[in-house]
Amino acid sequence: MATNAKERLLGAAERLFYEEGIRAVGIERILSESGVGRASFYRHFPSKDDVVVEVLRRRDGMWRAWLDGRIAVSERSPEELPLALFDGLAERFAAAEFRGCAFINTMVETADPDSPAHHVAAEHKEKVIAVLDRLLAEGGYLDHESLARQLALLGDGAIVTAVREGTPEAAVRARAVAEVLLRTAERESVRA
Amino acid sequence: MATNAKERLLGAAERLFYEEGIRAVGIERILSESGVGRASFYRHFPSKDDVVVEVLRRRDGMWRAWLDGRIAVSERSPEELPLALFDGLAERFAAAEFRGCAFINTMVETADPDSPAHHVAAEHKEKVIAVLDRLLAEGGYLDHESLARQLALLGDGAIVTAVREGTPEAAVRARAVAEVLLRTAERESVRA
DNA sequence: CCAAGAGGGAACTGATCGGTACCATCAGGA
DNA sequence: TCCTGATGGTACCGATCAGTTCCCTCTTGG
Numbered sequence: 001m002a003t004n005a006k007e008r009l010l011g012a013a014e015r016l017f018y019e020e021g022i023r024a025v026g027i028e029r030i031l032s033e034s035g036v037g038r039a040s041f042y043r044h045f046p047s048k049d050d051v052v053v054e055v056l057r058r059r060d061g062m063w064r065a066w067l068d069g070r071i072a073v074s075e076r077s078p079e080e081l082p083l084a085l086f087d088g089l090a091e092r093f094a095a096a097e098f099r100g101c102a103f104i105n106t107m108v109e110t111a112d113p114d115s116p117a118h119h120v121a122a123e124h125k126e127k128v129i130a131v132l133d134r135l136l137a138e139g140g141y142l143d144h145e146s147l148a149r150q151l152a153l154l155g156d157g158a159i160v161t162a163v164r165e166g167t168p169e170a171a172v173r174a175r176a177v178a179e180v181l182l183r184t185a186e187r188e189s190v191r192a
Numbered sequence: 193m194a195t196n197a198k199e200r201l202l203g204a205a206e207r208l209f210y211e212e213g214i215r216a217v218g219i220e221r222i223l224s225e226s227g228v229g230r231a232s233f234y235r236h237f238p239s240k241d242d243v244v245v246e247v248l249r250r251r252d253g254m255w256r257a258w259l260d261g262r263i264a265v266s267e268r269s270p271e272e273l274p275l276a277l278f279d280g281l282a283e284r285f286a287a288a289e290f291r292g293c294a295f296i297n298t299m300v301e302t303a304d305p306d307s308p309a310h311h312v313a314a315e316h317k318e319k320v321i322a323v324l325d326r327l328l329a330e331g332g333y334l335d336h337e338s339l340a341r342q343l344a345l346l347g348d349g350a351i352v353t354a355v356r357e358g359t360p361e362a363a364v365r366a367r368a369v370a371e372v373l374l375r376t377a378e379r380e381s382v383r384a
Numbered sequence: 385c386c387a388a389g390a391g392g393g394a395a396c397t398g399a400t401c402g403g404t405a406c407c408a409t410c411a412g413g414a
Numbered sequence: 415t416c417c418t419g420a421t422g423g424t425a426c427c428g429a430t431c432a433g434t435t436c437c438c439t440c441t442t443g444g
Contacts, residue, residue, distance in 0.1 A: 020303050023215045037392035104352050108300040111212050113358060122356050150369050153362060157349020160296050164314050166305060177342050177373060184372055229422035
C-alpha cells in the first residue's frame with residue numbers, strides 16, 4: 001500500500017528526534033526502529049535534512065490542532081481563555097516523555113538561523129502567537145498583539161524551565177504571571 | 193609555561209561550542225583553532241565530555257560575574273534593581289554572536305538529564321535565581337523567592353524568543369512583564 | 385499468469401567521529 | 415651540560431556518519 005514506509009519513517013523519526021535530539025539520531029536508528037530498508041528511505045527523502053523539515057511540519061500541525069482542542073474544551077471565560085495555553089502546557093510537562101519544545105530544540109541544535117529547519121520552527125511559533133492574538137482580541141483586550149507575544153514568551157520560558165527542573169511546576173508559575181498580566185491589561189468598554 | 197595549552201583549549205572550545213553547538217564541533221576543530229596538539233589535548237582532558245563540563249563551569253563564573261557587574265553599575269532604585277537582569281539581557285541580545293543561553297542550549301543538546309553537563313547547566317540557573325532572590329529580598333518584596341523564579345522564567349523566555357526572532361526586542365517585552373509583576377507584588381511596610 | 389512497482393537486506397563508499405601511540409622539539413632547572 | 419616535562423605533529427585505530435548501489439521478495443492489478 002503506497003506510502004506505508006514513509007509514514008513509519010516519519011513516525012520513528014519524529015519520536016527519536018524529540019527524545020534524543022536530531023544530531024544524536026542516525027539514519028541507521030530510524031531505519032531499524034521503523035523496519036524500513038535503507039533504499040526505501042532514500043526513495044522517499046533526498047536526505048536526512050528533508051526528514052527533519054517534514055517531521056517539524058507534521059508536528060506543527062499536530063501541536064496546533066492539540067492546542068485548538070484544549071482551547072475548545074476549556075471552561076474558562078472569554079477573558080481568561082488565553083490561560084488555556086498554560087493549562088495545556090501543565091499537561092504536557094507532566095508527560096514522562098516530555099523533553100521541551102521540539103521547535104525550540106531544533107533551533108538550538110540547528111545553529112544556522114537560515115536553515116530550513118530553523119525557519120519551520122520560527123513559523124510555528126508565529127502561528128501559535130496568532131492563535132493567542134485572536135483569543136485575546138476576542139477576550140476584549142485592547143493591546144492583544146503585544147499581549148500575545150508576552151504570553152508566548154511566558155510559555156517558552158515555562159517550557160525551558162520545566163526541562164531544567166524536570167517538574168511540571170513551571171506551568172503554574174508562568175500561568176500566575178499570565179494572570180497578573182491579563183488582570184492589569186486594559187479591556188474594551190466597561191470595567192469590572 | 194605550565195598550562196598555556198589548557199587555557200587555549202578551553203577558550204577555543206567555549207567559543208566553538210557556543211557558536212556551533214557541542215555535537216557539531218569535533219576535537220579536530222578545537223585543536224586546529226587553538227593550535228594545540230592532539231596529544232596535549234588528552235593530557236589535559238580525559239575526554240571531550242570533560243571539556244564540555246569545564247567550559248560550562250567557566251562560563252557560569254563569567255556570566256554571573258558579568259551579571260553582578262551590571263547590577264553594581266545599575267542606576268535603578270532598590271525596588272527596581274531586579275530589572276537590571278533584563279537591561280543586561282538587552283545588551284547580550286544585541287551582540288552579533290548572540291546565540292542564546294549556553295546552559296539552555298547544553299540541556300537541549302544533551303538530552304540525558306543525568307549527564308554532568310546537564311547538572312552544571314541546571315546549577316547555573318539556580319545560582320542566578322539565588323542572585324535575583326537576594327535582590328528582591330533587599331528590594332522589600334515579601335514573596336521574593338517565588339518572584340525570583342518568575343523573573344528567571346521570564347529571562348529564559350526572553351532568551352529563546354530572541355534566538356527565534358533574531359532581534360533584541362524580546363528583552364524589552366520581558367522587562368515590561370517584569371515591571372508589571374514587580375508593581376503588583378506586595379512589599380514590606382509602607383505603600384506608595 | 386505475469387509484469388510492475390514498492391519494499392527490505394546488505395554490501396559498500398568516503399568522510400568524520402573520539403581516542404591512542406609514537407616521535408621530535410623546546411624550554412627550564414639541577 | 416644534561417635531563418625532564420610540556421608541547422605540537424602525525425599516523426593510526428575502530429566506530430559511525432550520510433548516502434549509493436544492487437538484489438531479492440512480496441503484493442497487486444491487468
